[in-house]
Amino acid sequence: xxxxxxxxQVALCDGxxxxxQGRFDIDTVRGLANCGGVDGxxxxxxxxxxxxxxxxxxxxxxxxxxxxxxGLVFEQLGRALVPGPLVGTLLAARVTDDAVVGFIExxxxxxxxxxxxxxxxxxxxxxxxxxxxxxxxLSVEPAQSVDPLTPVGRVAELPQGEEVxxxxxWANRAVFLSSALQVGLATGARELxxxxxxxxxxxxxxxxxxxxxxxxxxxxxSREEVARAALYYAGCVMDATMGPGLPASPGDYLFFHGCTIxxxxxxxxxxxxDMVRAISGARILAAEAADHNGKDCVQIHxxxxxxxxxxxxxxxxxxxxxxxxxxxxxxxAERIAAMV
Amino acid sequence: MDIRFSAEEIAxxxxxxxxxxxxxxxxxxxxxxxxWTARREWDMGWQxxxxxxxxxxxxxPSEFGGRGSTPTEHLIFLEETxxxxxxxxxxxxxxxxxxxxxxxxxxTAEQQALHLPAMLKGEEVWCQxxxxxxxxxxxxxxxxxxxxxGDHYVVTGQKIWTSFGHVADYCELLVRTDQEAxxxxxxxxxxxxxxxxxxxxxxxxxxxxxxxxxxxxxDEVRIPVENRVGDENDGWRVAMVTFSFERGTAFISxxxxxxxxxAEMAELARGIRRNGSTxxxxxxxxxxxxxxxxxxxxxxxxxKRVVSQAQRTGMPGPGGSVFKLYYADVKKRMADLAHRxxxxxxxVLAEDVGDxxxxxxxxxxxxxxxxxxxxxxxxxxxxxxxxxxxxxxxKER
Numbered sequence: 093x094x095x096x097x098x099x100x101q102v103a104l105c106d107g108x109x110x111x112x113q114g115r116f117d118i119d120t121v122r123g124l125a126n127c128g129g130v131d132g133x134x135x136x137x138x139x140x141x142x143x144x145x146x147x148x149x150x151x152x153x154x155x156x157x158x159x160x161x162x163g164l165v166f167e168q169l170g171r172a173l174v175p176g177p178l179v180g181t182l183l184a185a186r187v188t189d190d191a192v193v194g195f196i197e198x199x200x201x202x203x204x205x206x207x208x209x210x211x212x213x214x215x216x217x218x219x220x221x222x223x224x225x226x227x228x229x230l231s232v233e234p235a236q237s238v239d240p241l242t243p244v245g246r247v248a249e250l251p252q253g254e255e256v257x258x259x260x261x262w263a264n265r266a267v268f269l270s271s272a273l274q275v276g277l278a279t280g281a282r283e284l285x286x287x288x289x290x291x292x293x294x295x296x297x298x299x300x301x302x303x304x305x306x307x308x309x310x311x312x313x314s315r316e317e318v319a320r321a322a323l324y325y326a327g328c329v330m331d332a333t334m335g336p337g338l339p340a341s342p343g344d345y346l347f348f349h350g351c352t353i354x355x356x357x358x359x360x361x362x363x364x365x366d367m368v369r370a371i372s373g374a375r376i377l378a379a380e381a382a383d384h385n386g387k388d389c390v391q392i393h394x395x396x397x398x399x400x401x402x403x404x405x406x407x408x409x410x411x412x413x414x415x416x417x418x419x420x421x422x423x424x425a426e427r428i429a430a431m432v
Numbered sequence: 433m434d435i436r437f438s439a440e441e442i443a444x445x446x447x448x449x450x451x452x453x454x455x456x457x458x459x460x461x462x463x464x465x466x467x468w469t470a471r472r473e474w475d476m477g478w479q480x481x482x483x484x485x486x487x488x489x490x491x492x493p494s495e496f497g498g499r500g501s502t503p504t505e506h507l508i509f510l511e512e513t514x515x516x517x518x519x520x521x522x523x524x525x526x527x528x529x530x531x532x533x534x535x536x537x538x539x540t541a542e543q544q545a546l547h548l549p550a551m552l553k554g555e556e557v558w559c560q561x562x563x564x565x566x567x568x569x570x571x572x573x574x575x576x577x578x579x580x581x582g583d584h585y586v587v588t589g590q591k592i593w594t595s596f597g598h599v600a601d602y603c604e605l606l607v608r609t610d611q612e613a614x615x616x617x618x619x620x621x622x623x624x625x626x627x628x629x630x631x632x633x634x635x636x637x638x639x640x641x642x643x644x645x646x647x648x649x650x651d652e653v654r655i656p657v658e659n660r661v662g663d664e665n666d667g668w669r670v671a672m673v674t675f676s677f678e679r680g681t682a683f684i685s686x687x688x689x690x691x692x693x694x695a696e697m698a699e700l701a702r703g704i705r706r707n708g709s710t711x712x713x714x715x716x717x718x719x720x721x722x723x724x725x726x727x728x729x730x731x732x733x734x735x736k737r738v739v740s741q742a743q744r745t746g747m748p749g750p751g752g753s754v755f756k757l758y759y760a761d762v763k764k765r766m767a768d769l770a771h772r773x774x775x776x777x778x779x780v781l782a783e784d785v786g787d788x789x790x791x792x793x794x795x796x797x798x799x800x801x802x803x804x805x806x807x808x809x810x811x812x813x814x815x816x817x818x819x820x821x822x823x824x825x826x827k828e829r
Contacts, residue, residue: 429722
């Protein structure tokens with residue numbers, strides 16, 4: 093056992109971090125709210141770097157890495173607040189050539205689609221499989237998003253689309269990647285809060301010298317570290333369970349012992365239990381860390397934290413936008429409870 | 433990152449499992465909580481069995497009689513012993529995890545020869561004389577004084593929170609040897625035999641009603657200078673050195689024991705019937721159990737990260753303070769949940785230690801967990817450590 097990052101994994105994190113600092117500085121990120129959340133040129137750079145083909149096998153032209161690495165990369169993207177349908181575009185890489193791809197569950201009634209103005213395609217998952225819907229087929233009614241960097245629109249009814257895959261594995265992977273973004277958000281919010289606590293002076297000293305603030309920062313760090321451990325563990329379990337790439341059929345999966353595969357199990361509740369438990373655990377801790385750290389970051393900034401000017405809001409709003417993704421936190425807690 | 437165990441690690445686990453499978457059924461019932469003679473026999477007897485089987489001093493270097501295992505093997509050892517219900521380190525805690533490692537790193541060859549083999553064989557109980565009534569979180573302000581008189585230090589003062597002080601043979605004792613020097617620079621580390629004249633030990637009764645720890649009074653106790661470990665006035669450094677021996681493994685048994693407890697709680701919840709439904713049917717209770725499991729799984733993953741860092745660098749990562757802070761909080765929430773689930777049954781404490789069926793041990797546990805955010809550095813001190821040493825926030829003083 094060596095549950096530490098390898099040198100290659102450290103280099104991968106550093107590389108993505110450098111890319112984010114160079115291309116997605118905070119002013120650029122804020123500006124992306126004016127163009128639907130995605131700038132074609134910057135998105136292209138992410139794609140060229142291999143961000144979306146990370147888990148596609150090398151023989152198919154991908155980077156050929158595992159889910160653990162995908163988690164590390166998405167953590168860095170979250171830390172830098174990089175917007176866009178990152179999760180859908182990575183998951184879609186093996187089944188479509190589209191550049192900007194959303195991913196959503198088919199439900200009764202109207203659907204809220206993220207980044208509607210910039211999508212080339214939307215992948216829709218239901219009992220029968222995963223379907224590609226061309227963005228041109230979507231009739232979108234604009235809606236105001238809680239997060240300016242996650243624009244949303246209402247679609248009265250999702251078109252059927254063209255089948256690209258079975259439904260197995262997709263939801264759990266989406267939850268994992270979205271959790272990775274949230275661990276990064278928790279880190280970014282903590283870093284912003286700590287920097288402010290070092291610089292802001294009241295009563296003649298930096299506020300970070302007061303235990304009321306220092307201890308809040310320590311709690312932010314603790315939440316983030318515990319969530320990070322859960323995330324990395326989930327990535328390793330996914331790699332041990334499934335290997336890279338997407339499976340062609342349910343037969344490529346390990347399921348609950350003795351469980352009859354339910355073709356309607358869109359959310360993958362019955363996939364390999366160690367993996368499901370690890371992913372749901374990471375989801376709960378990452379979502380809570382991002383939410384709490386976002387709120388603490390606002391609080392530590394005092395009155396300024398409540399303003400549009402300060403970036404604390406961006407971490408918190410993104411955390412909120414990412415949480416409802418293939419099951420609420422209660423549902424994830426239920427999935428784990430069923431295994432205790 | 434690789435969470436899989438190597439062939440050697442799996443072989444180590446299999447061999448240990450076989451041995452535990454043979455030896456554990458021969459142990460009989462654990463002693464009564466307040467029968468200290470029997471508890472000493474139980475703990476020391478287990479240590480001797482570990483010694484005879486080659487598992488004593490699992491993380492001690494082999495040149496000092498230990499097994500010299502890697503941090504991962506140590507983790508496996510603690511995982512298997514906890515999983516199979518082997519006795520806990522108990523009153524061997526200070527000797528095995530604190531005083532022993534300190535002697536290995538800092539003591540003279542004579543001191544090592546006198547104590548290390550006896551510690552490994554389960555022949556010496558050690559206790560810790562660090563904290564004082566007026567030196568808790570601010571440990572370096574300790575005032576028990578030692579005055580040099582020829583070949584002896586004459587020690588007068590008071591120590592507190594000394595676990596197993598009433599059954600210990602030796603004490604790792606911090607004393608002030610220089611009143612004038614800055615507080616960290618006037619402290620000396622001594623080996624104090626507990627049978628010297630002038631030592632009085634008074635057990636302290638805890639909120640749980642047990643007496644694991646004591647106050648120890650020193651009235652002109654004459655300790656030979658040859659019992660000093662490290663230089664005079666260098667005791668603070670010696671005391672801190674011990675913590676470098678800690679490789680992220682301190683809470684493994686505790687955490688895994690707690691995870692077993694959560695599984696028992698889930699079992700209990702499925703069985704408790706009230707008004708036609710079970711506690712498990714209560715959405716809030718069921719989800720909180722799932723939530724707690726997620727947090728324990730994450731803490732177990734964090735432990736593996738800290739242990740892996742220790743394996744790579746020789747030093748555990750900063751996860752130790754994070755673990756302690758977070759764990760204390762989660763375990764309190766679990767104890768509160770047990771209370772809510774048990775309703776009026778929560779008025780009753782289990783009669784015997786280790787009674788795991790009635791839920792009564794969960795009530796006792798609700799008291800015990802109060803100590804988790806206090807012992808070995810309060811949660812407030814852990815937050816200072818994280819804030820100042822990891823995040824670089826300015827020191828208060």
